[in-house]
Amino acid sequence: MTRISKSPISITILPMNEISCVSQSATILEALLELKVEIDHSCGGNGSCGTCRVFVEAGLEKLDFRNEVEAEIAHDRGFSDNERLSCQTQVKDQIAVRIPKKLAKG
Numbered sequence: 001m002t003r004i005s006k007s008p009i010s011i012t013i014l015p016m017n018e019i020s021c022v023s024q025s026a027t028i029l030e031a032l033l034e035l036k037v038e039i040d041h042s043c044g045g046n047g048s049c050g051t052c053r054v055f056v057e058a059g060l061e062k063l064d065f066r067n068e069v070e071a072e073i074a075h076d077r078g079f080s081d082n083e084r085l086s087c088q089t090q091v092k093d094q095i096a097v098r099i100p101k102k103l104a105k106g
């Protein structure tokens with residue numbers, strides 16, 4: 001049996017401008033968590049909270065279109081074209097993503 005290995009893909013994380021390699025076909029959220037990047041993901045990656053959104057600054061054309069779950073949240077919340085739910089979007093090629101600033105509390 002031949003085993004097909006998927007080569008790692010580089011992802012640039014902004015605003016830190018950090019470049020790392022992640023597994024192909026991981027979701028952006030899985031990749032960011034693996035890299036210990038602090039990102040909200042209140043629903044645990046189920047596509048229901050919208051807190052894991054990122055802005056894809058490069059490579060948007062290399063990503064799949066939004067799935068049904070993401071499309072509904074994107075529509076309801078008025079996401080811009082490059083605003084994606086990281087838990088619903090797979091890394092398939094080199095991309096750069098910007099992590100939104102957290103809103104100051106209190």
Ligand code: FES
Nearest residue numbers: 045047050052087
């Ligand atoms: S973690 Fe909740 S929508 Fe992605």
